Amino acid sequence: MSDIAIRVEHLSKQYYVQSANERHDMLGETLTGGLRSLVGRARRPQVSQNSFWALKDISFEVKQGEVIGLIGGNGAGKSTLLKILSRITDPTEGRAEIYGRMSSLLEVGTGFVGDLSGRENVYLSGAILGMKKVDIDRRFDEIVEFSGVEKFIDTPVKRYSSGMYVRLGFAVAAHLEPDILVVDEVLAVGDAAFQQKCLGKMGDVAKAGRTVIFVSHNMAAMQGMCSKCFLLKGGKLVMEGVPRTVIEQYMAGAASGAATQLAERQDRQGTGEIRMEAVITCDEQGRPI
Numbered sequence: 001m002s003d004i005a006i007r008v009e010h011l012s013k014q015y016y017v018q019s020a021n022e023r024h025d026m027l028g029e030t031l032t033g034g035l036r037s038l039v040g041r042a043r044r045p046q047v048s049q050n051s052f053w054a055l056k057d058i059s060f061e062v063k064q065g066e067v068i069g070l071i072g073g074n075g076a077g078k079s080t081l082l083k084i085l086s087r088i089t090d091p092t093e094g095r096a097e098i099y100g101r102m103s104s105l106l107e108v109g110t111g112f113v114g115d116l117s118g119r120e121n122v123y124l125s126g127a128i129l130g131m132k133k134v135d136i137d138r139r140f141d142e143i144v145e146f147s148g149v150e151k152f153i154d155t156p157v158k159r160y161s162s163g164m165y166v167r168l169g170f171a172v173a174a175h176l177e178p179d180i181l182v183v184d185e186v187l188a189v190g191d192a193a194f195q196q197k198c199l200g201k202m203g204d205v206a207k208a209g210r211t212v213i214f215v216s217h218n219m220a221a222m223q224g225m226c227s228k229c230f231l232l233k234g235g236k237l238v239m240e241g242v243p244r245t246v247i248e249q250y251m252a253g254a255a256s257g258a259a260t261q262l263a264e265r266q267d268r269q270g271t272g273e274i275r276m277e278a279v280i281t282c283d284e285q286g287r288p289i
Contacts, residue, residue: 004061005099006085006211006213011091012055012091013235055235057236060237065206067214069229070082070230071229072250077236100211101180102182103173103176122136122144139175143176146197170183182213183198183212183213195218231249
């Protein structure tokens with residue numbers, strides 16, 4: 001029996017972007033399209049040629065029980081990759097094979113039905129994962145206690161704060177015994193105590209032999225939890241390996257980019273006798289942290 005939990009082969013995702021002029025033109029087409037259709041002269045829709053690749057030719061495998069950290073700057077493709085793995089969006093090219101039951105916590109506002117109560121959404125999420133009601137019953141009290149929304153569990157979730165929403169969403173995702181747990185950086189919405197609570201729970205999931213993939217800007221958490229890290233840049237997988245090595249590569253690149261941006265700024269104040277080119281925090285061996 002294979003020990004592969006996720007297999008990704010030559011995965012790419014392309015998005016089309018409309019300019020302001022194109023949106024204006026589309027409004028005109030909408031207003032006149034009905035008239036054209038009435039007289040049988042409908043015009044074929046024009047496809048925008050403005051596009052970008054959020055992901056480009058990514059391939060990797062994740063084994064059962066591995067904890068994978070996705071690292072990269074804004075726009076690197078991390079969230080797009082998680083959405084494809086979670087079957088929220090389809091790839092433009094390539095494929096992603098998932099072996100096992102996956103539970104995901106991505107953007108705030110996804111996964112729950114706003115008009116349903118917290119209680120109803122817990123049971124709905126479990127049913128979507130293929131769980132029996134008796135199994136959800138067994139986990140329900142633990143989910144509610146972990147989330148800390150006991151007083152509001154019968155309130156429609158559309159009335160929840162973003163923090164309450166994330167707490168319940170994570171509790172559901174982590175406690176319904178998925179084979180693969182996928183978590184985006186929405187944990188930044190919670191306070192420090194809850195973040196530590198979530199990291200502890202993800203550790204418990206991993207110790208149970210399940211697979212965890214998560215995005216975080218907390219490099220200490222990445223290094224402490226992950227068995228492997230992937231570094232994404234410009235939609236490409238540029239490095240994978242042990243957390244410390246990948247994190248050092250990412251931090252070195254981030255520090256270099258920050259130094260370049262600082263040196264090129266034209267709004268710097270002072271006499272110029274002393275110029276600060278960069279500030280980098282290093283450990284006792286002189287490595288960026």
